[in-house]
Amino acid sequence: MTDKEACFDPRALRNAYGAFMTGVTVVTTRDGDGNPLGFTANSFSSVSLDPPLVSICLANTSRNYAAFSTAGGFAVNILSEGQKEVSNTFARPVDDRFAAVDWQFGPQGSPVFDGVSAWFDCSMFKTVEAGDHLILIGQVQAFETSTAPGLGYAQGAYVTPAAEAKAVNNKADLLISALIERDGKILLTDNGHGRLTLPEMPVGKAGATATLKKLIDGIGITAQPGFIYSVYEDEAREHQHISFLCQAAEGLPSRGVFTDLTETTLMDIADPAMCTMLERFARESRMGNFGVYYGNQIRGEVRPIVSDK
Template sequence: MTPIDPRALRNAFGTFMTGVTVVTALDGEGAPVGFTANSFTSVSLDPPLILVCLANTSQNYATLVNAPGFAVNILSQTQIDISNRFARPVEDRFASVDWRRGPQGSPILEGVSAWFDCAMHRTIEAGDHVILIGKVVAFDQTASPGLGYARGAYVTPALAADALSHSTGLIVSTLIERDGHVLLVDDGQGGMALPEMRVDGEGASAAAKKLIASTGLQAKPGFIYSVFEDLRQKRQHISFLCQTAAGEPKRGAFVPLTPSCLDDVSNPATLTMLDRFAQETKLGNYGIYYGDQTSGEVRPMKEGR
């Protein structure tokens, strides 16, 4: 199998860590089993390890503890029904779900935002749960934004953005990242900027999709990365973190996330945001900024389920 790329793995961890997950495996007869996970966390990049927690009372306990491996499927924002299905006592959870075997053998669900196929590394009893630590053998991510869960409700990029779309003077930008580079375009004044546009009644999500289409890239709006008031221009600004930008852009260029390469960014608020993004990319740990171009706070993205 192809060796794991630590940088790509770190980016995948950072992008999807707040998503709703379904953990899958095969039982002793080769039949698929799965459940909506209580916890999913990266443990190590070298070797690449992740963990999930499973209740001792789960009907899948014996199967998972004795399985040679498992897969973690990060659900996309359109897969609420799958999350509910795997969280409830359904007789055959896979009856209406398309899936295939991953490189390690565990079930990979179709249409997910990302998946990690793991060999079992270790199991640890922990109170009323067991911790399953898996060694990542293969993984992949797509352009589909992930499904979030917080305070008893599902959260999607579209819902979060549209809730803010009624503000006047709303500007949407897209932070499109690929391999440690971010897409910047000509701002028309001799500097560089993120692709952006004003929202005119269509909603922030629709505006973000138009922006991505204008670049010619294969990407989709992910989670809102920053919300701030631009006091100089008296407008509210929302920036989407966009995932999987395949292909070459029709306009602009991908620029490394280094101070020297970001010097041409003309908007101070955007430059501050990109500096923060560069630091968070190194750590694989992202937050959402609320404030204005001079002050505010970064609220960490936390797994809600």
């Protein structure tokens, strides 16, 4: 048993799945004969941090209903951006779905996959009938995360960090910022006038992906780009703003400081639109659920990044 399995940290759980909540998941268990079962879903959601609970919705018409509704537990495998075919396989009636992925039985007994962004092996905490679906609530008993960006699904298509960046490469006056998190703190830098800001940089001819990499490299730490957290038109500064949520590894940045998003800190944020975004991030971090903001610096909407598929 690894340290992660033996010493479960609720903050680590929030960090682990918070960054990948755009994600497509494969939910797995074993049938009465011990055979592995699984299906693709993107209805994965956090329920509680103490105890650590997560939920999945299963249609009453699913051929897996009987096995999952009576199972002693299940695992949630959050697919990485290179696992589109795994998602497709587990979404179709394939004879041997598990031949498409390397896997093993997790510590709690459900199948967990190699190469995923994260997996959570859960005991069954409770099942709840909800209309034409059954809500499976699992208590996380073991988990493992990686730095691999998660695979997303939106409006009938897969979404990856690379694809999201490509979609915004052609925007005029585009500004990229990096919302870099580590241990619940955010990296903030001086804007040159005694106020605080996120690391940011205008997008050049190289495009958004290269700009984000250059921005992170200039900070002097290792950080893994995740999903686009906020998209808004800042009419006051006359640009389109794209903020990427990133997870940082250990190490001291060459500029900026990792800071708690307290009320005092937020008052020192130079840009009001950025301050509003960080206030939302502070709230969502406490809840463990994230959304993507679309709008301008004054008004917009937060679209949940977890939805029933």
